[in-house]
Amino acid sequence: MKRLKISRLTLRARLTIVYGGLFLLAGVVLLGVTYVLVSQRLPHGEFTVSGSARADLEPPVGAAANQTIVGEVRGEALNALFTQGGIALAVVGAAAIALGWLIAGRVLQPLQRVTETAQRIAYAPAADRGLHERIALNGPHDEIKELADTFDVMLERLDHSFDGQRRFIANASHELRTPLTLNRALLEVAVQRPTASVEVRQLGDTLLGINARHERLIDGLLLLARSERELTEHSYVDIADIVEHVAGQVPQNGVTVLTEPGEAPTAGNPVLLERLVQNLVENGVRYNVPDDGWVGVTSDTHPDGSVVLVVSNTGPVVPRYEIPRLFEPFHRLGEDRVTNGGGAGLGLSIVRAVARAHGGDVDAVPRGGGGLVVTVTLPGAPPPPALGSDPAG
Secondary structure, three states: OHHHHHHOOOHHHHHHHHHHHHHHHHHHHHHHHHHHHHHHHOOOOOOOOOHHHHHHOOOOOOHHHHHHHHHHHHHHHHHHHHHHHHHHHHHHHHHHHHHHHHHHHHHHHHHHHHHHHHHHHHOOOOOOOOOOOOOOOOOOOOHHHHHHHHHHHHHHHHHHHHHHHHHHHHHHHHHHHHHHHHHHHHHHHHHHOOOOOHHHHHHHHHHHHHHHHHHHHHHHHHHHHHHOOOOOOOEEEEHHHHHHHHHHHOOOOOOEEEEEEOOOEEEEOHHHHHHHHHHHHHHHHHOOOOOOOEEEEEEEEOOOOOEEEEEEEOOOOOOHHHHHHHOOOOOEOOEOOOOOOOOOOOHHHHHHHHHHHOOOEEEEEEOOOOOEEEEEEEOOOOOOOOOOOOOOO
């Protein structure tokens, strides 16, 4: 238990305890050695008294009295050495511990800077957000500076890697859009020809469906790459308005969409936030039960000012261990990557990317009886000033 409590102390406190403990231990040893040496130098037996001093002693000092005086003087001297030495050791030890605390804090200050930078990057809204930061530690070339320089090199390589990945996705998506658009145009022309046979029309409709799925995949990749970048637009958005708009636009396919749009003001990109709500509602409709299915969408503002969007639905039973994989790109519940399903497997990935780009997060839990309960939390925003009002009051 003691070892567990000590391990929870900060490095600065542990260094101070070690330095202070070693100083006190050395002081106790020094005091003990001094005590032994002084004790050996002090007389143990009779001491001789000069003639003039002997004449002043009335009555004359005998051997027994002489021994008593020697013992008292020796005891008082050793007691004074032990007491005053102990007090001096305590005072100097306290000063040494305080000085050790200050020195340890000064020595560990560069390490604290490394830790703060790492924490800002680790708790950034997106995985690659903040990788442009550098420690750039100045000072002597010691172990801490070497650690900071190594950390900067690692951040630079990760930053280049994420930038290259985003550029590749964006460029590849743009390059694939042109042939897909051309394919769709050619297929539509072939299907709409008056001389086209039934088999050709059926084949054309099938190919058009596949082409449309590929187009949705490309659009999803572009949106995913866009939502993972730094936001440049921060507009006032009420999630309740988006909920009402999306609920009236999404094809329900026999599924009842129930909405309770409470006021939920936030700041961000309206297009991305609309896509977030749309993906959640579309997923809730797509992965539902064949009969009497429903999707519930609510928005509200917490007392702490944060905005909460909750989308729940009936549907198949989702194992809890499957939920983290649902937020991975191209993963769909109960389907592999090559299945020609209704979606591209990017819906929840885009939701998480958009939420984190706005400084929020998303969480999902299985709903009792089947389906999911997805909760999106976003930072709140004060309402914009009314038109014509004076901000200065």
